[in-house]
Amino acid sequence: MIAEEIAALNIPEVKVFFNHIYELKKGVRRMALYTTLKKNQTFVVARLKSQNICYEIQEIDEYRINVFMGCDACIDVVRMFIDKPLNQLTPEEDFILGALLGYDICIQCRRFQSKKADKQCIA
Numbered sequence: 001m002i003a004e005e006i007a008a009l010n011i012p013e014v015k016v017f018f019n020h021i022y023e024l025k026k027g028v029r030r031m032a033l034y035t036t037l038k039k040n041q042t043f044v045v046a047r048l049k050s051q052n053i054c055y056e057i058q059e060i061d062e063y064r065i066n067v068f069m070g071c072d073a074c075i076d077v078v079r080m081f082i083d084k085p086l087n088q089l090t091p092e093e094d095f096i097l098g099a100l101l102g103y104d105i106c107i108q109c110r111r112f113q114s115k116k117a118d119k120q121c122i123a
Contacts, residue, residue: 017044021051024070031070031078031100038065058082074100091115 013036020032036044041057044067048055054075058066066086068078077100081093089097091112098108 013040017047020069021047021053024053025051029070029102031068031074031102033101034067034069035060036065036067038063041065056082060085070100091119 017034017036020034023029024032034044038059045055048069053069054072055067055069056075056078058068060066068075068082077096081089081096094115095108095112098111099105
């Protein structure tokens with residue numbers, strides 16, 4: 001059954017997903033974000049469960065989902081504020097998410113400052 005599910009998926013996309021799992025299992029990263037088609041959700045969830053990786057699914061639209069995966073503590077934090085589209089996160093939430101995903105902290109700081117400045121101009 002797994003072989004047929006993999007065959008039905010986009011191979012480069014599956015490689016990205018498997019690479020995320022590899023990096024999580026090896027400790028290269030503590031959390032990853034994977035965007036995929038909703039039709040792949042059953043396969044993705046089964047794989048994450050079989051690898052004992054904590055995850056949270058966020059619907060993007062009727063076709064796509066975001067899959068946050070990683071250590072329990074990181075996913076617990078994500079669950080606290082991922083209740084809206086990612087482009088609607090506050091500057092603070094955006095900063096936290098970027099830090100959890102392991103993005104360069106200096107770039108995250110500049111992004112945060114820019115988002116805060118943009119919000120002050122709007123207010």
